Amino acid sequence: MTSSESGIRGRSGTAHSGSEPAAGLMSGAAARLRIAAPSVADRVAAELRLQLAQGMLLPGARLTESTIAEQLGVSRNTVREAFAELAGERLVIRQPNRGVFVATLEAGDVHDVYTVRRAIEVSAIRGGGSPERVAAVRAAVEEGKAAAAANDEEGLGNANQHFHGAIVALAGSRRLNTIMSQVLAEMRLFFHKATVDAHFYRGYLADNEKICLALEAGELDRAGDLLLAYLDRSEKKQGAVHGK
Amino acid sequence: MTSSESGIRGRSGTAHSGSEPAAGLMSGAAARLRIAAPSVADRVAAELRLQLAQGMLLPGARLTESTIAEQLGVSRNTVREAFAELAGERLVIRQPNRGVFVATLEAGDVHDVYTVRRAIEVSAIRGGGSPERVAAVRAAVEEGKAAAAANDEEGLGNANQHFHGAIVALAGSRRLNTIMSQVLAEMRLFFHKATVDAHFYRGYLADNEKICLALEAGELDRAGDLLLAYLDRSEKKQGAVHGK
DNA sequence: ATTGATGGATTGTTGAACAATCCAGTTTTT
DNA sequence: AAAAACTGGATTGTTCAACAATCCATCAAT
Known part of the structure; x- marks a missing residue:
């Protein structure tokens, strides 16, 4: 349902002729001083990122340039640029002359990702943060409780990610934030296997509360x-769900 | 002297006709099972990265697509792909419809970078590491001493970077390593201002020794x-050299 | 002095072309 | 029949040429 043929295209292009008034994709972040409109390539990357996050594209799946170009109403070169972005974020892997594939995390990668998380999250929380930022952590905890009460499994997962995002945000570092969101995006990529277990996040609620x-x-x-301790346990559980 | 017109191009291309036997750029890492030869775009990115590191391209400088394409004997689209890579590493900044520029670090960025370094390096060292990895740290310290003895200012800077790289490598995390090298690349970018002070790294030698x-x-x-403590002091010194 | 054109330069994006490479299926060789 | 060599088709890698959109500096007009 999430736009498969609607097209990404915005303005120019030889083949373009209609004059739809720029579909409302960029409402809020439009007029930030000097920070300009995302290019088509960026929007393609964003769309793919979304599909990745929602599990429409599963790890290992092949992404054929021409197919995606066609589906999104965009040229192959532009798709290529988007791929370069995503490859930089490790969301896809480029195998020269073979194509790009949705990244798959091996057992070793799980540990690696948790190593990064330990470094970043622990450092951030040890540094504390302004009251507003602490409040954001609290908000994520409450969000999780609410989702649990409503039996909203997906909401629970999101809340958990918000919680950890908020912890990193304590440090107020732009770079740390983007690193964290990339890592979370990587994890989301293969959570789709793990999330079948409905109780997966439940157990973390109490932990989050205590930490907060x-x-x-x-x-x-x-x-x-x-x-x-939480991260160690979480890693172990992850490792159990996946190979070895 | 570092290849300005020699060209990057490797194989195909309509305009190509000669048959030079693939200049010896990739000797060692050639036959790694299934890990294939870098694309032209990658090589362009690498070349630019090099020029950035060596200070041939100073922060704020504009990188015109057509110019670089011409200089490197490569098409504009390929340069574009390389730019996407570099932008992902924050080495260049893309200003839509205006062009790409070598990234400039503001005062806030300095602090930000050090925040990342604190998180990563401290976490890594607290985790210890195998004897070989510890030995690598020691080696970097000795490398620094040797450079100091030889009055090799540039070598001193390199040794210092090796030292911190080795510390992160203690954790044995691929991701942490690449994050660190990106951060170091960012710093190198604007060290060219700071390095005028010849005594810059001297003072760090003793610190490195103690830490090691x-x-x-x-x-x-x-x-x-x-x-x-070292990082805090270093940040302060950096902040002093640059605006505010 | 501000405002408004004008034109040139550069980026953003496209479409078409072709060489290089890979892959699966088929043919040949041993 | 198993291994090796040869296909042809599909896909990627890269280039080129074109054009719309945007920016910028210069100049003109109010």
């Missing part, structure tokens, strides 16, 4: 230790 | 604290 409490109480070192 | 000793002694927490 420690953070709010200013007991940063303890919060860090809790988070670290 | 603590690491070798297995006093990981202390090593982490030392490293943290």
Whole structure:
């Protein structure tokens, strides 16, 4: 249902003739001083990122240039540029002369990803953060509770990601934030296997609550230790779900 | 002297006619099972990365597609793909409809970069590492001493980067390693201003030695604290050299 | 001095072309 | 029959040429 043939195209192009008034994709972030409209390639990348996140494109799947170009009403070269972006984010893998494939995470990659998370998240929480940022962490915890109450499995997963995103955001570092979102995107990629287990995130609710409490109480070192333990356990569980 | 007109091109292309036997650019890493030869776009990106690192392209400089395409004997589209890569690494910035420019680090960025380094490096050193990896750290320290003895200013800078690279490598995480090298590449980008001060790295030699000793002694927490202090001081010095 | 054209340069995107490479299926060889 | 060599088709890698959209500096007009 999420736009398969609607097209991405915005303005020019020899073949273009109609004059639809620029479909409402960019409403909010339009007029930021000097930060300009995303290029078509960017929008293609965004669309693919979305499909990746929603599990429409499963790990290992092949992405054929011409097919996608056609589906999105865009030229092959533009798709190529989008691929370059996504490859930089490790969401797809380019095999020269063979094509690009949705990235697959091996057992080793799981550990690797958690190593990054440990470094970033623990460091961020140990540094504390402004009251507003702490409040954002709290908000994510409550979001998780609400989703649990509503039996909204997907919402629970999202809340969990928001929680960890908010923790990293404590540090207020643009780079740390983007690194974290890339890592989370990578994980989402292969969560689609794990999420079949409905109770997957349930167990984390209490952990998140405890970590948040420690953070709010200013007991940063303890919060860090809790988070670290959490990540270790989470990694183990992940490893169990996947091969080896 | 570093190849300005020699060209990057490898194989095909309508305009190509000669038959030079593939200049010896890829000797060692050629036959790695299934890991294939880099594309032309990749080589263009690599060449630019090099020029960036060597300060041939200074922050803020404009990179015109057609010019570079011509200089490197490559098509504009290929240059474009290379730009996408570099933009993903934050080495260049794309301003829609205006062009790509060598990235410039503002005062805020300096702090941001150091925030990332604190997170990654401290976490890595606190985790310790195998004897070989510790040995690599030691090697970087000695490399620095040798450079100092030889009054090799550039070598000193390199050694320092190797030192910090080796520390991150302790964690044995592919992702952490690439993140670190990207960050270091970013820093190199604007070190060209700072390096005018010949004594810049001198002062760090003793610090590196102390950190390395603590690491070798297995006093990981202390090593982490030392490293943290080091980074804070280094950031302050950086901030002083640059605006505010 | 501000505002408004004008034109040139550069980017964004497309479409078409062709060489290089890979792959699966088929033919040949041993 | 198993292994090796040869197909042809599909897809990628790269180039080129074209044109719309956008920016920018210069100049003109108010």
